Amino acid sequence: MEKQSAFNIHPMDQFIIDPILTGESLEWYSFTNQALWMLISLVSISFVFIYGSRKHQLVPGRLQSIAELLYFFIRDMIIDIAGQEGLRYFPYIFTLFILILFGNVLGLLPYSFTYTSHIAVTGFLALSVFIAVTIIGFVKNGLRFLNLFWISSAPLTLRPILLIIEVISYFVRPVSHSIRLAGNMMAGHAVIKVFAGFAGALGLGAIAPIFAITAVYGLEMLVVVIQAYVFTILTCVYLNDALHPGH
Amino acid sequence: MASTSDNSAVGMPQLDFSTFPNQIFWLVVFCVVLFAIVKLFIIPRMEDIFANRRKIIDGNIAKAEEIRLRVSEIEKLIEEELQKAKSQCDEIMNTSGNNIKEQMALALEDSKIATAQLINEAEGRLKELRDGSEAAIEKMSEELASEIINRISKGR
Numbered sequence: 001m002e003k004q005s006a007f008n009i010h011p012m013d014q015f016i017i018d019p020i021l022t023g024e025s026l027e028w029y030s031f032t033n034q035a036l037w038m039l040i041s042l043v044s045i046s047f048v049f050i051y052g053s054r055k056h057q058l059v060p061g062r063l064q065s066i067a068e069l070l071y072f073f074i075r076d077m078i079i080d081i082a083g084q085e086g087l088r089y090f091p092y093i094f095t096l097f098i099l100i101l102f103g104n105v106l107g108l109l110p111y112s113f114t115y116t117s118h119i120a121v122t123g124f125l126a127l128s129v130f131i132a133v134t135i136i137g138f139v140k141n142g143l144r145f146l147n148l149f150w151i152s153s154a155p156l157t158l159r160p161i162l163l164i165i166e167v168i169s170y171f172v173r174p175v176s177h178s179i180r181l182a183g184n185m186m187a188g189h190a191v192i193k194v195f196a197g198f199a200g201a202l203g204l205g206a207i208a209p210i211f212a213i214t215a216v217y218g219l220e221m222l223v224v225v226i227q228a229y230v231f232t233i234l235t236c237v238y239l240n241d242a243l244h245p246g247h
Numbered sequence: 248m249a250s251t252s253d254n255s256a257v258g259m260p261q262l263d264f265s266t267f268p269n270q271i272f273w274l275v276v277f278c279v280v281l282f283a284i285v286k287l288f289i290i291p292r293m294e295d296i297f298a299n300r301r302k303i304i305d306g307n308i309a310k311a312e313e314i315r316l317r318v319s320e321i322e323k324l325i326e327e328e329l330q331k332a333k334s335q336c337d338e339i340m341n342t343s344g345n346n347i348k349e350q351m352a353l354a355l356e357d358s359k360i361a362t363a364q365l366i367n368e369a370e371g372r373l374k375e376l377r378d379g380s381e382a383a384i385e386k387m388s389e390e391l392a393s394e395i396i397n398r399i400s401k402g403r
Binding site: 012015016017019026027028029030031032034035038039042045046049050053056057058060064067068071072090091092094095098099115117118119120121124125182186 | 258259260261262263265266267268269270271272273274275276277278280281282284285286288289290292293295296297299300303
């Protein structure tokens with residue numbers, strides 16, 4: 001399909017949702033390449049967390065170290081940001097984190113599919129965080145949750161203006177939360193693909209594009225972890241707002 | 248917008264809303280499964296490992312604390328013993344010093360008496376000797392005189 005001309009680069013092709021089992025038509029239940037990679041990340045997570053630490057070692061081995069590192073990293077993060085009450089929501093946040101982290105990292109494998117590069121996925125996750133946090137805020141604090149928007153430390157004349165700003169920023173949260181992750185993933189993968197296209201066009205002399213791919217790939221290794229971290233830490237921050245409103 | 252078959256993408260496949268129900272369906276399925284795995288396997292396991300480690304570390308710390316206490320107790324005992332021994336030693340030193348002084352004084356007295364006695368004795372003997380020698384000289388000179396007289400009278 002890329003044989004029409006030498007410079008026929010399709011950086012976005014890697015994001016196409018492809019029903020790999022049922023063939024042509026995409027129904028809501030069709031098993032797609034995206035679902036396959038979610039399954040692979042599920043298996044990888046089980047491998048690291050269940051197989052890797054099956055021995056319950058006192059002094060952890062390699063896999064168990066990774067599992068413990070991730071687990072206590074998120075645990076400590078929640079305690080740091082949202083306090084001890086935040087620990088109640090640890091299973092949800094941890095699920096979110098490893099789902100995104102493994103999706104991002106596995107997406108760096110050649111020929112893989114990055115499900116976190118899809119706005120539908122990140123948007124759904126961000127929206128569920130948004131809705132959950134809003135519900136928690138109202139359930140825990142009742143109408144005092146609205147203090148989040150009424151900044152009592154600001155001068156009275158400024159408060160209505162700040163109210164508008166705060167309300168807008170509150171409702172923009174799921175948008176920025178999801179687009180930040182999906183955008184980062186998509187951009188990195190598209191850039192790699194573009195350079196790969198150059199390399200394909202140049203053939204054997206493609207030293208510069210391959211060097212660029214290597215560099216971008218190294219950068220992406222950082223970005224995938226950082227974005228998973230950012231998504232999770234923002235979730236914690238929003239949770240903290242819900243648990244302790246009022247600045 | 249984007250195709251679902253083997254054609255290349257037009258624009259961004261991410262914005263192909265016809266794929267959204269499918270994506271969200273599978274996402275929800277895997278989220279639920281993953282949450283179950285986290286809740287049922289990962290968290291109990293990690294907490295178990297952590298609790299075990301905590302227990303062992305706490306046990307070791309408690310044991311170390313116990314040992315430390317005992318060591319300080321023993322140290323105190325040693326200190327006490329040392330103090331006791333020191334005072335005892337001081338006492339012994341004091342008493343023995345006094346004893347020695349007393350004995351020395353006694354011995355000095357004794358020796359003074361003994362020397363005085365010896366001197367007396369020696370003086371007595373010296374006197375005796377002197378007297379003895381005077382008598383002997385007298386006797387000898389008498390003998391010598393009579394001998395001389397004998398010789399002289401014989402020679403004539």
